[in-house]
Amino acid sequence: MSEDDSRSAKPGKRATINDVARVAEVSKKTVSRVINQSPFVREDTRERVQAAIDELGFVPDPQARGLAFRRSFLVGMIYDQPSPTYVVNMQQGILDALKGSGFELVVHPCSRNSPTLLKDIRGFVERQRLFGVIMPPSVSEDDSVIELLQELDCPYVRIASLALDEPQNMVVTNDWIGAAEAAQHLADLGHRRIALVRGLASFRSSVVRGQGFIDALAERGIDIPAAYDLQGAYTYESGVEAGHALLSLPEPPTAIFTLNDDMALGVMQAARERGMELPRDLSIVGFDDLPMAARVWPNLTSVRLPIRDMGRMAAEKLLAPTRGVDPAKLQQPEVRPALVVRRSAIPLG
Amino acid sequence: MSEDDSRSAKPGKRATINDVARVAEVSKKTVSRVINQSPFVREDTRERVQAAIDELGFVPDPQARGLAFRRSFLVGMIYDQPSPTYVVNMQQGILDALKGSGFELVVHPCSRNSPTLLKDIRGFVERQRLFGVIMPPSVSEDDSVIELLQELDCPYVRIASLALDEPQNMVVTNDWIGAAEAAQHLADLGHRRIALVRGLASFRSSVVRGQGFIDALAERGIDIPAAYDLQGAYTYESGVEAGHALLSLPEPPTAIFTLNDDMALGVMQAARERGMELPRDLSIVGFDDLPMAARVWPNLTSVRLPIRDMGRMAAEKLLAPTRGVDPAKLQQPEVRPALVVRRSAIPLG
DNA sequence: AGGCGCATTGACACCGGTTTCCTAAGCCGC
DNA sequence: GCGGCTTAGGAAACCGGTGTCAATGCGCCT
Structure with missing residues (x-):
């Protein structure tokens, strides 16, 4: 009762919903209605409650709320990606x-070929009652994981280079165009004997990027013989x-x-060894x-994907329902890669 | 009441503590005692309860437990480190x-010069009632953050190159020795005109590494003139x-x-530009x-810190109390860096 | 035998919110 | 002016665990 300057959270204890109610x-219950934006509160009541919330600096306890909701306020990121840059940038985007x-964001690396993969993920999702999960490739392309999440009734967003799922569950990157731009660049530089080194066939991105490259070259009358693929x-x-x-x-x-890029550096190494x-x-x-593309010599020309934006978009999709946005229609600005031209590719001379 | 095959978690609903009790x-309450390893349970009772727990596949709900404990089961990692490799490796170690x-691990990047730094961290820790936080440099060296955590009564472990705090709150890396090894290596290769490029002065690691390098060279009769430092x-x-x-x-x-390493690559770039x-x-x-140290040309000789191990050790310190280990004395195996010799440093010829 | 102290255990309130169910008030048409 | 319907708001149970404290039973002491 002995309020010091009530501005905000000074005293040791945080305000509870009861304090606000008082x-x-x-x-x-009415306070709860205000917190959860229930429409069944008269405007003046809402204002009074909101004023009390502000005055006390009240923030509802996520654990208590989660317990009652039977769903936590944690978003999981499940990944099996070896590239630290990718992972950190995506985390950043999600956190944005x-x-x-x-x-809050809870991270969960995994290994797709671990025999306990599904058990691990089930434990993670079920125990924490995750609000939802976000998955970049290649977990995002794993059917058994997706099935599991559906069975667990856990919302998810997959990031991948193909629309593998309902739009509200996908952030699709246009890897095809990225590779096509690379092809155009090399063709424009006058190259005709052009080789392609693909990635792991189990990654969709490898297939899509490869196709984009080949298609774009074909359009310019250049084709890649088997020995170059x-x-x-x-x-x-x-x-x-x-x-x-x-x-x-x-x-x-x-x-x-x-x-x-990793393979590009490998090719550089091979060239130098020769x-x-x-x-x-x-x-x-x-x-x-x-980052190392800009740091190696010669600085590597490369295709950039806006990883951070992709993470942000994925998280926004996941949270859309909580913002009253219809699940199905978030206009998704297409994720376009951009060719960053440096010095590792030069005119054929 | 109508139990189906009670073996384990088949039915949609997970078992609760009441099911186990029944x-x-x-x-x-007795089940709770077993879960929390209370010593006040007779051995045969404990076994009976444990059997029921196993049979039902019971896992206590962290939210409910956290609510009652007024402390969650989330560990925060607060970092302001720009190097993705460092961050991801440390996350891995903590998760190990x-x-x-x-x-579970909740990540929280931050910016030390953001005006809202303390407010952000306070909100993060207080709202989630974090069990504890782990901080790598350079947040780990920020006094105002540490003060805040102490005020919030939030356990923490700092990772740094100097013992800035009580042992149970620190994982100390021996950067001095790492730099000394680099010095020895260069001296052994016959170099005498040796320069040093330091990092941001606000990082302790910069001071410690610099000192290790200078000390080790001095021991060999080599000193670094001001123009080389x-x-x-x-x-x-x-x-x-x-x-x-x-x-x-x-x-x-x-x-x-x-x-x-970033600066090493910069120096390489400069050399080539000349x-x-x-x-x-x-x-x-x-x-x-x-990783790029092994990928650039010439492959970069560098000092490696066992980041993942450091993360693991930090998390173990944080969790020690929960395992009944005395807070103060975990024998801390010293974190020793190792010089990885590649081809960027060769005998003076 | 009676009393004491310790080891075990359970009843019940509580953590901080939400949901279910219910009441009372306001508003309509007749 | 009255019944029926809609709406604002409250009481109490509940989410799934924990703390407190008292009750039980038992061996041991004098």
Whole structure:
């Protein structure tokens, strides 16, 4: 009762819904209605309650609320992605969207080939009663995981390079266009003997990017012979290997496009091990635009995906229902990659 | 009452403490005692309850438990670190330690110079009633944040290169030795004109690493003139700048040690912009051993810190009380860095 | 035998919200 | 002016666990 300056949260204890109810002279249920934006509160009552909330600096306890709702205010991010940059940027984007909403982000790396994958995820989702989960590739492409989430009745948003699901559950990246831009760039530079190093076939992105590249080159009358179309594994080492394979051909390519940056660096390494000078003897374009793309020599030309934005959009989709937005129709601004031109690909000369 | 096959969690609903109590024929309070390892339960009772728990596949609800405990089962990681590799590895380490404990990791990036830093952290910790937080540099070195956490009575573990706090609140890395090893390596290679590019002065690690390097060189009779001791900012760009400054000296160094890898790459860039060939014309050693250290050309010799282990150790310290381990004495295996020798530093010739 | 102290256990309120059910008031048409 | 319908708001149970405190039973002491 002995209020010090009541401005906001000074005293040791935080205000509860009962305090608010007392100050606003209503029942706690009415306060609850205001918090949850129930339409069954008269305008003046709502204002009185809101004033009390502000005065006391009241913030509802997520644990108590979650207990009653039987659903927590935690968003999970489940990923099996090895690239730290991707993961951190996506976390950032998700947090951008979560900021101020009272939701928090819980991270959960996993391994798709672990025998306990489903058990782990089930435990994670069920025990914490997650509000929803966000998944980047490649977990986002795992049917058994999706089935599990549906069975658990856990909302989710998948980030992938193909529309694998209902729109409200997807953030789709246009990897096809990104690869096509890379193709156009190399063709414009005058290259004709162009090779492609793909990623793990189990990633949709590898298929989509590969197709975009091939389609765009075909449009310009360039085609990629089988010997120039290699399967990598999205790893640096596989890039080194592919690089050697391509550069030891009787008629080696003058340009190589790899479906991620790690492999691009591997190709660079291979070229150097063979005594080639870059970019003079070989043009290289990567995909991802990792920070190191701008730091290696020669600075790597690469396709950038707006990872952070993608994370933000995914979280916004997940939270849409809480903002009263219809589940189905969030206009989704297409996620477009952009070619970042640096110095690793130069005109054929 | 109509029990189907009671084996384990088949039915849609998860078992509650009441179900367990009924099956074990005890009160829910006794079940609670078993869950919380209270010593006041007779052995045969404990076994009976445990059997019921196993049979029903009962897992206590963290929200309900947290509500009653007035403390959640969430561990926060607060960081302001720009390096994704560092962040992700540390998350991994923390999760290693959390696995199976029922705790989850909530991430919270922040900016130390944001005017709302303290307000944000207060909100985060207070609202979620975090069990504890883990902080890597440089938040871990921010006195105002630490004060806030103490005021909030929130357990924390700081990761830093100096013992800034009680042992149970610290995981200390021996950056001094890491830098000393780099110094020894360069000296052993025959270098005498050796330069140092430091990081942001506001990072303790910069001071400690710098000191380790200088001390170890001094021990070998080599000293670093002022013109060879530059202040960088832990960024690539500052590395480029420092590189140019050093290499344009009348008598440039033959080797440069930068206090992180980003700056090492910057120095490489500068050297190349000046037409130098690496590593022939300049030896370079970095610190951090980021993945790209192994991918750039020439492969960068660097000092590696066991980030993941550090994260694991930090989480173990935080959880020690819950495992009945005395707060004060966890024998802390010293965190030792290791020099990873690659090809960017070669004998002076 | 009676009393004491300890080891165990349960009844009941409580954590901080939400939901269910119900009441009373306001408003309509007749 | 009255019944019926809609709406604002309250009482009490409930979400799934924990704390407090008292009750029970038992061995041991004098």
